[in-house]
Amino acid sequence: MEKSSDVWSSGYVTDLEYTHGFYRELEPGYLCYASLLAGYLPPDTDSPFTYCELGCGNALSTNIIASAWPQGAFYGIDFNPSHIVNGALLSKAAGLTNLTLIEADFRDLNTHELPDFDFITIHGVLSWINADNRKAIQNFIRKKLKPGGVLYMSYNCLPGWAATMPVRELMKRFADDTYGATLDKVSVALTSIEKAFAVQSGFFNNNAAAESRFNQIKTADKHYLAHEYFNRDWQPFYFSDIAEEFSNAKVSFIGSAELFDPYLNLYTNESARQMIATAKNAAMKETLKDYFLNRMFRKDLFMRGANRLTHREQTAKISRLPFALMVPKTAVTLTMKFSFGEAQGKEAFYGPVIDALAEKSMTVGELCARPALAGKNPADIIQALSILTASGQVSLAGVKESNKKSVAKMNQAILDRAVQAADISYMVSPLLRTGISVPWFKQLLFRASRLRQKPEDYVWEILQAMGQRLQADGKPILDPEKNKEEIRLKMAEFVNVDLPHLRGLGVE
Numbered sequence: 001m002e003k004s005s006d007v008w009s010s011g012y013v014t015d016l017e018y019t020h021g022f023y024r025e026l027e028p029g030y031l032c033y034a035s036l037l038a039g040y041l042p043p044d045t046d047s048p049f050t051y052c053e054l055g056c057g058n059a060l061s062t063n064i065i066a067s068a069w070p071q072g073a074f075y076g077i078d079f080n081p082s083h084i085v086n087g088a089l090l091s092k093a094a095g096l097t098n099l100t101l102i103e104a105d106f107r108d109l110n111t112h113e114l115p116d117f118d119f120i121t122i123h124g125v126l127s128w129i130n131a132d133n134r135k136a137i138q139n140f141i142r143k144k145l146k147p148g149g150v151l152y153m154s155y156n157c158l159p160g161w162a163a164t165m166p167v168r169e170l171m172k173r174f175a176d177d178t179y180g181a182t183l184d185k186v187s188v189a190l191t192s193i194e195k196a197f198a199v200q201s202g203f204f205n206n207n208a209a210a211e212s213r214f215n216q217i218k219t220a221d222k223h224y225l226a227h228e229y230f231n232r233d234w235q236p237f238y239f240s241d242i243a244e245e246f247s248n249a250k251v252s253f254i255g256s257a258e259l260f261d262p263y264l265n266l267y268t269n270e271s272a273r274q275m276i277a278t279a280k281n282a283a284m285k286e287t288l289k290d291y292f293l294n295r296m297f298r299k300d301l302f303m304r305g306a307n308r309l310t311h312r313e314q315t316a317k318i319s320r321l322p323f324a325l326m327v328p329k330t331a332v333t334l335t336m337k338f339s340f341g342e343a344q345g346k347e348a349f350y351g352p353v354i355d356a357l358a359e360k361s362m363t364v365g366e367l368c369a370r371p372a373l374a375g376k377n378p379a380d381i382i383q384a385l386s387i388l389t390a391s392g393q394v395s396l397a398g399v400k401e402s403n404k405k406s407v408a409k410m411n412q413a414i415l416d417r418a419v420q421a422a423d424i425s426y427m428v429s430p431l432l433r434t435g436i437s438v439p440w441f442k443q444l445l446f447r448a449s450r451l452r453q454k455p456e457d458y459v460w461e462i463l464q465a466m467g468q469r470l471q472a473d474g475k476p477i478l479d480p481e482k483n484k485e486e487i488r489l490k491m492a493e494f495v496n497v498d499l500p501h502l503r504g505l506g507v508e
């Protein structure tokens with residue numbers, strides 16, 4: 001029998017809410033930088049602008065971004081009413097006036113009054129919906145993205161998923177064969193696939209890549225797994241198929257939102273670079289990169305009526321943008337991990353850049369004027385900043401302070417939520433105008449320090465009320481006094497390392 005939710009869900013998982021993730025690729029400053037790096041003029045974000053996220057989930061990203069960009073009018077759309085309720089509760093608690101969350105199916109978007117948009121973002125959606133829904137999204141973009149507007153889309157891609165596609169297929173079949181709620185189906189499917197690999201026969205004996213991928217999959221959060229692998233629709237795409245389909249929406253591909261992408265020598269050898277250089281068009285170059293990277297997930301930028309910048313215009317625009325350290329200086333590492341593996345930054349070059357950013361946010365122009373970087377080519381500094389940004393250690397920064405009030409309210413709402421639920425691991429920096437990682441436990445320490453409470457009493461009371469314990473060697477610490485001792489130690493570290501860093505980022 002069809003479940004009642006099947007009628008509106010098109011087979012998308014709806015009995016389990018999605019996780020509360022923040023994705024910085026969705027942030028307008030990041031999208032503008034990625035567009036500039038690709039050589040195209042992005043929308044002006046100093047003046048009022050409009051932004052829409054399709055399939056916004058619990059809308060944590062749009063909430064955070066709307067608080068950091070009060071000059072933007074933000075819209076988040078999702079067909080799962082629970083997601084919209086969750087997002088609206090946070091938005092109300094933070095007193096946001098520039099975020100509208102709408103419960104709607106992609107196929108019904110034309111029944112809603114919406115403005116034209118400077119940005120449309122679709123993160124982690126395309127591979128999990130059917131062709132009808134993709135078509136509805138294309139029609140929406142065709143109608144609603146302004147000329148010069150940016151479209152960001154991420155999706156599972158080929159060839160990276162080729163080895164694991166049969167595992168997903170079998171997981172889904174085991175799940176469909178199980179009676180019960182989605183979480184039970186996920187558990188049964190995981191156990192069954194584990195058993196199948198243990199048989200070591202045929203496919204399960206010859207696919208080391210699939211097995212190692214499954215070993216990662218099985219440890220992930222089950223709510224995430226439900227949405228990632230157990231929808232009726234699940235399809236990784238070749239880049240060229242997506243580019244061709246979305247040409248119907250009058251947009252063209254301009255580049256990747258992966259900021260390491262333009263720096264081929266990070267992830268290809270000389271022969272691969274030659275093949276890419278001699279490829280006849282952009283689609284072929286992207287396809288070759290996907291094969292050389294064995295890429296599983298693409299983060300694509302498209303534009304409607306793309307305005308190509310000259311090299312001089314591009315360098316001049318990028319040189320005016322300020323950058324700041326996103327993590328404490330002591331936590332910066334030059335051995336950077338990316339989806340393609342590790343990259344090592346040269347200390348002699350990256351060191352002075354990091355020293356400078358540890359003092360304050362700086363533009364490329366200001367960095368070039370530092371004695372330690374005198375005579376350096378701005379393009380090399382831009383490369384270092386882009387790679388550090390791609391590794392999550394540096395971020396674009398803002399120059400205006402107009403977001404201080406709205407960000408402070410959002411951070412208060414997040415800290416207030418931390419005493420009820422442990423599901424948000426981010427706060428907002430008014431300086432970076434984006435979400436920053438502040439795990440739930442640190443949020444409790446932050447509350448204790450703001451309220452000038454004794455951390456071991458204050459935090460321990462909350463942990464007890466929420467049935468939580470600190471852990472040592474992966475096991476919960478049962479003795480209350482040992483929990484309190486651990487809280488004291490963690491608070492000392494928080495006060496010495498995290499708090500000064502957070503204050504530097506404007507998170508008071």
Ligand SMILES: C[S@@+](CC[C@H](N)C(=O)[O-])C[C@H]1O[C@@H](n2cnc3c(N)ncnc32)[C@H](O)[C@@H]1O
Nearest residue numbers: 012055056057078079080104105106123124227
């Ligand atoms: C994997 S989640 C991604 C959520 C969010 N973009 C993120 O990355 O955290 C996909 C989202 O698309 C929504 N969705 C799926 N099909 C939809 C449809 N036909 N109309 C509107 N939303 C849909 C789901 O409810 C879910 O919240």
